[in-house]
Amino acid sequence: MANALMGLIDKAKNDISKLTGLAASSVVKTTKLDAGWQMAIEMVEKRSIPDGMDILATYEVKLDDQGNILEFNRKGMRKRMETVSEV
Numbered sequence: 001m002a003n004a005l006m007g008l009i010d011k012a013k014n015d016i017s018k019l020t021g022l023a024a025s026s027v028v029k030t031t032k033l034d035a036g037w038q039m040a041i042e043m044v045e046k047r048s049i050p051d052g053m054d055i056l057a058t059y060e061v062k063l064d065d066q067g068n069i070l071e072f073n074r075k076g077m078r079k080r081m082e083t084v085s086e087v
């Protein structure tokens with residue numbers, strides 16, 4: 001199961017990067033739904049120097065059971081160095 005989930009995560013990060021033109025930073029949440037998956041993926045909206053000032057956006061991504069993106073939307077943005085209490 002872990003290898004299958006890792007494959008879904010890698011596919012989702014790659015596909016959302018292609019769709020948005022942004023680099024995926026990390027997956028911060030994964031939830032199994034009745035039909036498919038939902039993930040929260042942080043994307044680099046703007047690179048900065050130092051990198052702690054990068055602007056990250058959290059995208060909510062809904063996938064079918066095969067990992068194909070059905071829907072995505074940006075839920076929020078933050079500087080990399082800022083902490084977030086809830087996703």
